[in-house]
Amino acid sequence: MRFPYGPAALSMLVLSILSGLWLAFNPARRPQATLVMWTFAKTHYDAYKQAIPAFEAKHPGVKIDLQLVSWQAVTSRLQAAFLSDLDVPDLVEVEISAAGSFFRGPLKDVGFLDLTDRIKQSGLYDRMVQARFAPYTSRGRIFGLPHDVHPVMLAYRRDLFEQLGIDPNKIKTWDDFIAVGRKVTIPGKRYMLELPDSESSRFEPLLYQRGGGLFDPQGNCIMDNEIAVQTMLFYVPLVAGPNRIASDLGGGQIFTKAVEDGYFLCMIAPDWRSKTIEVDVPKMRGKMALMPLPAVYPGGRRTSTWGGTMIGITKHCKNPDLAWEFALHLYLNKEDLAQRFRDTNILPALKEAWDHPAYSEPRPYWSNQPLGKLYAELAPHVPFQYTSPFVATAKGKLSEALVACVQYYKTHGDRGFEEFVRKRLKQSADEVRRLMRRNPY
Template identity: 25%
Template sequence: MRRTELACATLAFALISGSAFAQSGEITAWSWNIAASSLKATVPGFNKQFPDVKVTVEDLGNQQTFDKMLAGCAAGGVGLPDIISVENHESEIFWSQFPDCFVDLKTLGYTDEIAAKFPDFKRTELEVEGKAYAMPWDSGPVTMFYRRDFYEKAGVDPASLKTWDDFIAAGKKIQEANPGVSMTQADINGDSEFFRMIANEQGCGYFSGDGQSITANQPACVTALETVKKLKDNGLLIAGTWDEKIQANKAGTVATQMYGGWYEGTIRSTAPDLSGKWGVYQMPSASADGPRAANLGGSALAISASSKNKEAAWAYINYTLGTNEGQVTMLKEFGLVPSLPSALDEPYVKEDQPYWGGQKVWVDILSTLPKVKPSRGTPFFQDADKILVAAQLKYLNGQYADAKAALDDVANQIAGATGLPVAE
């Protein structure tokens, strides 16, 4: 392609993205860990469209990104980069406290047509009162990652595990057939991960869809907490932190890990010698015909109002997040799960994955995205989550009469901390 043709193509892309003046300049993005690495991986593709935009990605770590973002917004935007990574469930903390700290992406070209490409559950916390504060990035469709050899030794077909009762019965067989192996792990001492995944599957969360009331003690949430206890009481769920789970994976002492789909990259990169021994299947449900889709984790990208090059920043995030090419680059390199269901149409997604025993794992993982129910984080997510984690531990240790009593206490504590009413 001649230089004049390249210039025309670049301008055309800029006009489509709403960024007619984005062909040059420098932009900086803050992120963490493999998310930061994934952003770096998309830069070469972006630079084919915008060769004169220099993109710098800084890996600050998750907590430091959050803290520096909070401090920067409190200081009126001083010291913030052009682009900032924010986790969905924590995002409303920023929009509610510092609505002027971020650009409404609709002013840069984030049209209703572009937004409609993404599932509702990814947009719920990012679009508030008519403004779009961030663009959906990765998602975490919940997936059961399992050791094929452990299941086979016990004669368990993962396709037959449709309910949590099925999972419990299978877990007993697997642990008996594989001495020293636990069926699964969760950080039940310091995290709400299992509760939130199962609750989301059943359509329940800490708050109502409009964020105006507390729903943590609704029947579906009660079912979720009862399930966690049932798994633990049957000796199938043992406590494990993030690092302890990775060690168990590598040591071959766990049969199943339930996590967001992004955990694929963690298993593959930390236990490369176990290639062919892992597979995936859908999470079980409360009943045989119940829902089997949920989400855990996932982030978005926002543009700071103090950015000196907003058009270039928008062009970059629109390429990285709004195109199959950008999303699949991150999936292929680092296992970051796209929020774009259209990515299912990409050849790589449909390929057999050697590490996973030749299974088309991305077809299986991404196919659940359209079925995930939205779950509102609200500005009070961290308060609610801390309350739940503490009550969950007490409940698992027998300090509440039942799950309903535990979650009634949780709901009342959240009401006291937030001023929101408990839903009837």
């Protein structure tokens, strides 16, 4: 019998039937894991891989599937997973700047489990640095357990400081720092500090250091308050104008080259970045050191915070108690945390963990300074960093305001600068508030 539509159509039909049958009899393997967890940091992934066997041994039959999802993709993948109710992980680590966007809408519709009661009943609220719950809190409810504290210090080229006769112990305030910076900065060749003039990633820690922020505890946008204005008036002359002492070239290889060349003498360095510097600029081993952030005024706060990660349990999790136990296993085991600190330099949010000897070990890269001890001493003073579902927008608007202020200062200098800063910050804040007003919830 001849197929009436020719051999081409027949072969298509046969192929489609065969492939359909093959798919029907070989369905995609269903995940066997009891808990699926996403993390975006390779360092976390490597550390958790080591911690999983102990948990699985303690819970026979339980299988943990740990997945590394790129930092750029984790937010959109999680949003899409929540939207489609497909492939939603049981636990997720979310970066601090993205966390707020998951707390939109009514509390009942937030994709993460409300962990407030578990955290308070277990005493973790007091055992961890309380300031670190703020970024993962919305309307008084806590949706994530903080992974870290990320206190901020200044990393500096110790060898060049010595050559230039700079005594870091004499730098107590930003005024001291600027005075030294003006002496040693050579425009286009050497700058006292690495600070960008085109985005706000390092403006924000300096804003927090002064007690400011993007939002207040109630979620109101406060990025145009007096603290923000004063921070901007302080920051812009550091990166623009004739007396600038700071510059920025970018990350990666160019950063490596710039540090090696002595283009920057100091860098804002939260604990995680101290590891980045170690890895990216290995030739500077023994030539680098850390000092507390200069204070805004004598006796003021000598640190701030930059970055962060939370672990959250999604509402799709079928076994939230087991997931909670696993989260605690990852975040509370002192021995594991100590090893993780050695590997990543990241200070955990659990205060009692800092007593471990690992945190007092001298680090050859940092001129044998006890890295953990230095950061741990500053950790209790880390400022609160409140969030909102509109945090990503606010960060963008703050960057826009910074760029506009830098442009103004480059053109007009001090003339009318304060008035411009107030006006521009208010404009940015009003744009955030305008978006927030659209929120019908």
